Amino acid sequence: MSGHSKWATIKRKKAATDQKRGNLFTKLVKEITIAARMGGGDPSGNPRLRLAIDTARMNSMPMDNxxxxxxxGTGELEGASYDEITYEGYGPAGIALIIETATDNRNRTVAEIRHIMSRNNGSLGESGSVGWMFHRKGSIEVLKTAAEEDRLMELLLDAGLEDLDSDDEAYYTVLCDVRDIEAVKKALEDVGIAYENAKIDLVPENYIELEADDAGKVIRLIDALEGNDDVQAVYSNMEISEKAMNTLNG
Structure with a gap:
């Protein structure tokens, strides 16, 4: 929908200017550790680990780390054992939220998540309360200056392209089945088209458009959640009109 920003787009724009990213490496280390524990330490045979390493390198994490x-993750070095726990709930204006965590202390994490939600006009729900609204997809961002939309679609259809979101003014968002994300990346690499933020994403079936006041409340809640070291990712079905974004940016 032209003139609107979905949460994934808003999040990327914030990351480009937001300096509150001190816990990014912590989150990346947890994801790599969990991926290696679950699928082994060889990225060639562990797609989740390969994707986690690619993400870490794109964010300038040193190879030693x-x-x-x-x-x-493989047990060659001592370290904390993390459990993956997903919470579901609602934010201001009834926005659906899925909160993915990796924790070595379940009781601490749920208490902190509940506290953040309650302080920011949100509430935790039962498992499955909003999860049915989202689908797990491979997501890759390509600069619009790197390729024409028709060429990109033609190139990626055989690799597994399901949808090409062109709403953002600067990026295409390529969506595919999770199993096809490596094939899509390879198709882009083979013709020299650079991409960013290749990841597994939770994409909502439908979005709820918010005006500036409610959108600001939801963003503050998500910021607070993402500031928690145990939170790996937050997904939302929020959409903000261009007018509301201009208001928020002041």
Missing amino acids: IQRAIKK
Whole structure:
């Protein structure tokens, strides 16, 4: 929908200017550790680990840190054992939220998540309360200056392209089945088209458009959640009109 920003787009724009990213490496280390524990330390045979390493390298994580995280996951080095727990709930204006965490202390994490939600006009729901609204997809961002939309679609259809979102003024968002994300990346690499933020994403079936006041409340809640070291990712079905974004940006 032209003139609107979905949460994934808003999040990327915020990351480009937001300096509150001190816990980014912590989150990346946890993801690498968990991926290595679940699928082994060889990225060639572990797609989740390969994707986690690619993400870490795109965010300038040193290879020594990556290797240590892998060895902690495989048990070659001592380290905390993390459990993956997903919480579901609602934010201001009834926005659906899915909160993915990796924790070595379940009781601490749920208490902190509940506290953040209650302080920011949100509430935790039962498992499955909003999860049915989202689908797990491979997501890759391509600069619009790197390729024409028709060429990109033609190139990626055989690799597994399901949808090409062109709403953002600067990026295409390529969506595919999770199993096809490596094939899509390879198709782009083979013709020299650079991409960013290749990841597994939770994409909502439908979005709820918010005006500036409610959108600001939801963003503050998500910021607070993402500031927690145990939170790996937050997904939302929020959409903001261009007018509301201009108001928020002041």
